[in-house]
Amino acid sequence: xxxxxxxxxxxxxxxxxxxxxxxxxxxxxxxxxxxxxxxxxxxxxxxxxxxxxxxxxxxxxxxxxxxxxxxxxxxxxxxxxxxxxxxxxxxxxxxxxxxxx
Amino acid sequence: xxxxxxxxxxxxxxxxxxxxxxxxxxxxxxxxxxxxxxxxxxxxxxxxxxxxxxxxxxxxxxxxxxxxxxxxxxxxxxxxxxxxxxxxxxxxxxxxxxxxxxxxxxxxxxxxxxxxxxxxxxxxxxxxxxxxxxxxxxxxxxxxxxxxxxxxxxxxxxxxxxxxxxxxxxxxxxxxxxxxxxxxxxxxxxxxxxxxxxxxxxxxxxxxxxxxxxxxxxxxxxxxxxxxxxxxxxxxxxxxxxxxxxxxxxxxxxxxxxxxxxxxxxxxxxxxxxxxxxxxxxxxxxxxxxxxxxxxxxxxxxxxxxxxxxxxxxxxxxxxxxxxxxxxxxxxxxxxxxxxxxxxxxxxxxxxxxxxxxxxxxxxxxxxxxxxxxxxxxxxxxxxxxxxxxxxxxxxxxxxxxxxxxxxxxxxxxxxxxxxxxxxxxxxxxxxxxxxxxxxxxxxxxxxxxxxxxxxxxxxxxxxxxxxxxxxxxxxxxxxxxxxxxxxxxxxxxxxxxxxxxxxxxxxxxxxxxxxxxxxxxxxxxxxxxxxxxxxxxxxxxxxxxxxxxxxxxxxxxxxxxxxxxxxxxxxxxxxxxxxxxxxxxxxxxxxxxxxxxxxxxx
Numbered sequence: 001x002x003x004x005x006x007x008x009x010x011x012x013x014x015x016x017x018x019x020x021x022x023x024x025x026x027x028x029x030x031x032x033x034x035x036x037x038x039x040x041x042x043x044x045x046x047x048x049x050x051x052x053x054x055x056x057x058x059x060x061x062x063x064x065x066x067x068x069x070x071x072x073x074x075x076x077x078x079x080x081x082x083x084x085x086x087x088x089x090x091x092x093x094x095x096x097x098x099x100x101x
Numbered sequence: 102x103x104x105x106x107x108x109x110x111x112x113x114x115x116x117x118x119x120x121x122x123x124x125x126x127x128x129x130x131x132x133x134x135x136x137x138x139x140x141x142x143x144x145x146x147x148x149x150x151x152x153x154x155x156x157x158x159x160x161x162x163x164x165x166x167x168x169x170x171x172x173x174x175x176x177x178x179x180x181x182x183x184x185x186x187x188x189x190x191x192x193x194x195x196x197x198x199x200x201x202x203x204x205x206x207x208x209x210x211x212x213x214x215x216x217x218x219x220x221x222x223x224x225x226x227x228x229x230x231x232x233x234x235x236x237x238x239x240x241x242x243x244x245x246x247x248x249x250x251x252x253x254x255x256x257x258x259x260x261x262x263x264x265x266x267x268x269x270x271x272x273x274x275x276x277x278x279x280x281x282x283x284x285x286x287x288x289x290x291x292x293x294x295x296x297x298x299x300x301x302x303x304x305x306x307x308x309x310x311x312x313x314x315x316x317x318x319x320x321x322x323x324x325x326x327x328x329x330x331x332x333x334x335x336x337x338x339x340x341x342x343x344x345x346x347x348x349x350x351x352x353x354x355x356x357x358x359x360x361x362x363x364x365x366x367x368x369x370x371x372x373x374x375x376x377x378x379x380x381x382x383x384x385x386x387x388x389x390x391x392x393x394x395x396x397x398x399x400x401x402x403x404x405x406x407x408x409x410x411x412x413x414x415x416x417x418x419x420x421x422x423x424x425x426x427x428x429x430x431x432x433x434x435x436x437x438x439x440x441x442x443x444x445x446x447x448x449x450x451x452x453x454x455x456x457x458x459x460x461x462x463x464x465x466x467x468x469x470x471x472x473x474x475x476x477x478x479x480x481x482x483x484x485x486x487x488x489x490x491x492x493x494x495x496x497x498x499x500x501x502x503x504x505x506x507x508x509x510x511x512x513x514x515x516x517x518x519x520x521x522x523x524x525x526x527x528x529x530x531x532x533x534x535x536x537x538x539x540x541x542x543x544x545x546x547x548x549x550x551x552x553x554x555x556x557x558x559x560x561x562x563x564x565x566x567x568x569x570x571x572x573x574x575x576x577x578x579x580x581x582x583x584x585x586x587x588x589x590x591x592x593x594x595x596x597x598x599x600x601x602x603x604x605x606x607x608x609x610x611x612x613x614x615x616x617x618x619x620x621x622x623x624x625x626x627x628x629x630x631x632x633x634x635x636x637x638x639x640x641x642x643x644x645x646x647x648x649x650x651x652x653x654x655x656x657x658x659x660x661x662x663x664x665x666x667x668x669x670x671x672x673x674x675x676x677x678x679x680x681x682x683x684x685x686x687x688x689x690x691x692x693x694x695x696x697x698x699x700x701x702x703x704x
Contacts, residue, residue: 022679030675093675100672 006047013040027081027091031074038070126199129209130192133216137185144178148563152177154226154290170288172226176422180223180354183426186552187433188216190545194437197541198338198444204248208337211245222351229287231355232270232277235320238351239266242344246336258332265329269319269352276312280362283309289358296361303366310369313359314376320352321406322399324380328621330403334395338440341395349402350425353409357418370414377410378504383619385511389518390615392451394439397519400618401475401512402432408508412490415498420490423565427482430553431474435516437546438468441538442523448531451519452603456528461537465524467550472516474553476587477509477580482556487580492573502576506583513587521595526602 017040020033042063049059085091147153152174160167192212199205218241222234240263247259281287283305284295301309317323322330333344356363363369384404391397405428412421441464442457443449458465470481477487487509494501528535537543594600606612614620 018682022675022682094673096674097672099670 003051010040010043125206140182170226184219194545255335258335262329273316293361306366307368310366317352317356373414377407381407381508388515417493424486427486435471451522453531455526458524491576510583510587514591517591525596
């Protein structure tokens with residue numbers, strides 16, 4: 001078990017998250033992809049904290065904060081999606097293009 | 102210097118513009134008479150005196166000093182006298198002729214401009230200022246030919262007169278400008294001395310000579326720049342008097358003053374002889390084939406200017422000057438007489454005229470005297486001028502004498518034809534009721550007839566005629582014979598009633614060729630005009646499409662790129678995210694590149 005593996009795993013997770021963020025048409029899945037990104041970040045933070053700073057473990061504190069903020073953000077995000085859904089009766093991302101050209 | 106000051110008074114008519122049509126004419130006539138009287142008074146004062154030179158500084162910049170040299174000699178005062186005298190007569194004539202016209206102020210102002218210009222030309226002794234005056238006269242011709250500007254033929258005629266003379270003048274300008282570095286002066290007298298001693302490369306001398314010829318060639322209506330004089334016959338008749346007699350002689354005057362410079366190049370002299378001979382023979386032949394009374398005379402003018410070209414090219418400047426004098430008087434008289442016919446016969450078509458001798462004796466006699474004064478018929482002026490030229494040619498260029506005789510004879514034929522068609526035969530519908538004109542038209546005509554008749558006497562008093570012993574009798578006899586033959590043939594064909602009119606030549610093509618001025622308009626149109634027009638169209642197209650197009654292309658490209666690039670704003674939030682991600686990766690890669698290569702993160 002080395003630091004690099006964790007970092008590579010986190011990077012792969014980040015890439016998957018980006019892919020989902022950009023390609024998915026469902027707004028909920030976009031929010032889920034954002035969670036994936038945040039998890040990838042958390043993985044990074046914890047890995048660095050374990051391998052490079054085992055005494056101070058500042059990374060773990062950051063991780064706790066990130067989880068908190070992620071929860072708050074998905075709450076707000078879901079609320080936004082809900083309010084859009086109420087207005088437009090859909091969660092298809094391709095329908096929200098008021099600014100086209 | 103006092104004299105010079107007075108002579109500048111001649112400029113004053115050009116300033117006068119009065120509101121009513123008639124006073125303009127009277128005032129102009131008055132100033133012209135004053136100018137003429139002044140010349141008359143000045144002439145005895147300068148006779149047998151050395152030329153008096155006055156220099157007036159015009160411009161002094163850097164190392165170029167432009168002075169206006171004025172030469173006051175018997176020759177220049179005599180020429181000014183001729184100019185002002187013919188102007189007096191033409192203006193009296195015009196007062197009668199333009200009775201029914203409103204444009205007196207304009208007309209007389211133009212005439213005054215001409216008079217002033219010609220006096221300035223003959224008095225000034227510098228090539229540069231001669232050129233300036235020639236250009237002013239070109240503009241004057243444009244204005245005067247275009248006097249009745251609501252007629253379309255007048256407009257085209259004025260245009261051609263201006264452009265054709267401008268072309269010649271521009272070549273003259275090239276010559277004038279090329280002469281300065283060579284000679285360092287534009288003063289005719291100094292130029293003459295320079296030409297005696299200089300040793301110029303033959304090519305330079307040839308080009309210089311050809312350029313200097315080109316100006317007078319356009320001015321004197323020489324082949325191939327002769328069409329303008331034909332079309333300038335659209336102008337009012339009184340101005341035609343001046344044009345036929347004096348204005349075309351302005352080019353010849355410059356040519357005579359330039360004779361020492363032209364003598365540097367034998368090629369230029371031969372060109373002049375060729376141009377002169379071609380124009381003289383062609384002009385007379387064309388004039389025989391014309392049916393327009395004024396145009397028939399105008400080609401004779403071209404022919405006589407051609408003779409002057411020959412005279413200058415063979416160094417007979419004195420003969421050329423004498424020829425200008427006699428031709429001016431005789432041609433002025435002829436034009437006045439035909440103008441008087443046109444004024445109340447309305448038509449200018451020779452084929453519609455006839456039988457005027459019994460009713461218009463004065464015009465007829467004037468015409469005959471004009472003819473006699475023009476061709477070599479002793480004892481009138483034309484004979485002495487042509488005789489002087491012919492006997493000069495006899496010694497140096499004998500092969501040119503037949504040309505002279507031929508031109509003389511053909512002119513006689515042409516003139517007798519015109520006389521026969523106008524005055525002899527039965528009256529036609531157009532000439533059934535044709536009274537003699539009022540005194541304003543007839544008086545100047547008769548005075549000019551008197552002058553033409555007295556010219557030999559005047560010349561004798563001034564001791565300009567050769568003595569009987571010095572006369573080359575063979576040449577004189579030949580000249581007399583050619584004139585007599587010409588008059589006889591012309592008279593037999595046209596005054597006599599044996600031959601049916603209109604006469605058809607056995608070769609109708611040849612007749613049409615001369616009647617149509619050797620198709621010169623078509624020639625111009627298919628060569629120069631076509632070339633310039635095509636070139637202008639190409640340049641215009643190039644400017645419109647290539648030059649403008651390149652600049653417009655820049656604008657168009659930015660427009661198109663804006664139009665095309667706006668599609669990158671897809672309106673999809675996820676697309677923006679993708680762009681942001683890709684851009685961040687790209688930036689990170691670029692920034693990180695320098696760190697990555699020397700310090701690899703991974704082992």
